Amino acid sequence: MVRLGKKKALVAVEHSLMTAVWHMLANDTPYHDLGGDYYAKHDPERALRRITRQANALGLTVRFEPIAAP
Structure with a gap:
């Protein structure tokens, strides 16, 4: 190896x-520079799945709700 x-x-x-x-x-x-949030803006559903998976790995349950437009 x-x-x-x-x-x-x-x-x-x-x-x-x-x-x-x-x-x-x-x-x-x-x-x-594309910026630190380039991938979150480029594919927000994937970023949301990643955040959820990381929280679940820590033993947390998360729920996301959209913010109401003002």
Whole structure:
């Protein structure tokens, strides 16, 4: 079995940076951060399932109700 060790996280960060640089150079665009809530906005149902699954793993029961529009 191969052990990647301490370099595994470093290689993952390097890969992310290289991917971002490649997209910027290929599309001739400046860097644009998608934001911390990109995936929650992109697929809110998936984010809701993830939050529910995490709460259930902690032994909690959750119920979500939509906020009434003002």
